[in-house]
Amino acid sequence: MFERPTTVRLAVAVTICLLLPLAAGAQVTRPEEIEFPELPPFDVPQPVRVELDNGMILILVEDHELPLIDAVARIRTGQRHDPSDQVGLASLTGDVMRTGGTESMSADEIDKFLEGRAASIETGIGLDSGTASMSCLKEDFSDVLGLFAEVLRHPVFDEDRIAVTKNQINAAIARQNDDSQAIASREFGKAILGADSPYTVIETYTGIAGITRDDLIGFHGRYVHPNNIVLGLVGDFDTETVVAQVTETFGDWPKGSATEPFEGGYRTESAPGVYYVEKNDVTQSSIYMGHLGVRRDDPDYYAIEVFNEVLGGGFVSRLFTRVRSQKGLAYNVRGWLGSNWDRPGYFQLYMTTKTETTGAAIEALILEARNIAQDELPTAEEVDRAKEAILASFVFTSDTASEILGQQLTYEYFGYPLDRLARYVAGIEAVTLEQVQAVGQGHVDPDQFSIVVVGPAEGRDRPLEDFGEVTVLDISIPELEAPDVEVTEETMARGAELLAGAVAAHGGAEAFAGFESVSQKASAVAFAQGAEISVTIDQVVVYADRMRQTIALPQGTMIQVAGPDGAFMQTPMGTQPLTGDRRESLEGGIHRTLPVVLRAATEGLTQAVAAGPSGEAVEYVQVELSGQTFRLGIDSESGLVVQLVYRGSDFTGSPGEVRQLYSDFREVEGLILPFRIDATFEGGPFMNSTIDEAVVNAEVDPSQFVAQE
Helix, strand or coil, X not given: CCCCHHHHHHHHHHHHHHHCCCCHHHCCCCHHHCCCCCCCCCCCCCCEXXXXXXXXXXXXXXXXXXXXXXXXXXXXCCHHHCCCXXXXXXXXXXXXXXXXXXXXXXXXXXXXXXXXXXXXXXXXXXXXXXXXXXXXXXXXXXXXHHHHHHHHHXXXXXXXXXXXHHHHHHHHHHCCCCCHHHHHHHHHHHHHHCCCCCCCCCCCHHHHHCCCHHHHHHHHHHHCCHHHEEEEEEECCCHHHHHHXXXXXXXXXXCCCCCCCCCCCCCCCCCCEEEEEECCCCCEEEEEEEEECEECCCCCHHHHHHHHHHHHCCCCCHHHHHHHHHCCCCCCEEEEEEEECCCEEEEEEEEEEEHHHHHHHHHHHHHHHHHHHHHCCCCHHHHHHHHHHHHHHHHHHCCCHHHHHHHHHHHHHHCCCCCCCCCHHHHHHCCCHHHHHHHHHHHCCHHHCEEEEEECCCCCCCCHHHXXXXXEXXXXXXXXXXXXXXXXXXXXXXXXXXXXXXXXXXXXXXXHHCCCEEEEEEEEEEEECCEEEEEEEEEEEECCCEEEEEEEECCEEEEEEEECCEEEEEECCEEEECCXXXXXXXXXXXXXCHHHHHHHHHCCCCEEEEEECCCCCEEEEEEEECCEEEEEEEECCCCCEEEEEEEEECCCCCEXXXXXXXXXXXXXCCEEXXXXXXXXXXXXXXXXXXXXXXXXXXXXXXXXXXXXX
């Protein structure tokens, strides 16, 4: 859909007015009296297409305006090819193909090579294709093209870079429920295509954790072959010369298995009803509704383009005029009959509205859909205005050689005629009123709408049940599945034995029976995004449900408190409650505090299972306490707890494995406690702490655990 309606027409009108001669006879007094000259025809340049002997297809567009050359490869693969238990494999492969180095150059060497030439190489894999791009000065083309080929052909997928990218993906998973509109869009796709469709499934912690370097190598080997690549080049070059350079660089790359066309993967029957996600930290409802749409090779495609402009294309569209301007129900409201290249898109309407106008907004969207499809078909005036807007903005979609190349690559990749762009204007001009009216009648059915609403549970003007059967959606993020531990009488007995030995090694059951609190002051160095940050931590833990942390950072002091009445954080900006994952993380810290764990063990409040490896220097026991599951690494010789391993998060909120290494054990009031804690996150440095002072069973002021006004 090409959209630049009103603003483009206005800009064109103003420009022409300024250029008109100011002769007295040409002066007009009303806008409708202005006579516009006919715009010159816009000819779309036709790129050159070449196919190499190994099946690689080249699309070339010369552009001599600047001494630059860009290249973009479309690779026949995509996230839709992910195994069902490894969603994220394609994305991970696409990212690390560039960042993980090649057989001849490390990742750092590649970065330095490109920086020295003001060049770039990027790779990625999206839903239905992979991409690899390069950009450089004309004089560096040969050298950068050679490295570009190396990245495509011989990536090594460095383990450290895989870990970094996994961490980034996990951070995105952790944030996937932050934005209401993103949730609504995601769940709308599931409602239309099915929750298990390869087009709607999303990454999980467990799936990402299970992907190995060998999996990336295997995915790359299945799909990245010359006969699966369409390579486009645009810039300051001679076509014949560049074809020879590309042939020399890629010509010896043998063909591989061709990627078969991806068929299906989505539900074709509608699932009408209301799908609700409760989100109480917002004051608006995000609403999506619709059903399956069409493909871009649909015979009605040009009429659909005009239909979309009438429905939701600009400031004079029906949705904007009626739902936003006249009824005042939304700031932003959109709708269109969507299409994809090799699968259907969606017919969709969406908007955000105040919670108290949710019902009115849903009703308004359904009414406009029913009007344009059945009761109030598009008028001749609307169709003429829509065609004018589309044609006026068309030039801006193809006004650079790079844009033209990108469109041609898409046509080649999905098997569409390469002159499709050149035929677009004629196709729009030929659309009739009757064809546009038939679009709504044939492709829009409000009775089949799936309606997705994300917003607060209270305050709506009408019950959602008024619009259909309501399905409440659970969008909670599944935790990483813990490694399997064999639970048998033997492993449980060994776990209890290990934990009892740890209690004895750290002071004995009698000493822990008298444990009530521990106060610690520590100096620490935190490792965050490549920086080392010095912090001091003053922490008080009261058995078995209260903790207060005072953390002094370079930019100020932060206090975090968890207790039976809730959790909160105090900063110079004020006090705010901690909820959800942040509260759970803080409360989890109470139950993972070593003396708390060992006292709970003496009281029979823990469940322990030996987790191996038996007979090694460190033997692990999996412990469950107050809803927390973690592992203690126990020194086989001394019985001391030297490691604590749990599922936590880094400073960005990205989840992963936190491993605390305990050392420098000292006696405090009969308890043997570590005075050095070195923590890693996903194997990398996280925080190193030295305990400067530790006090057991000091008098604790209850007011410390109450939020201050």
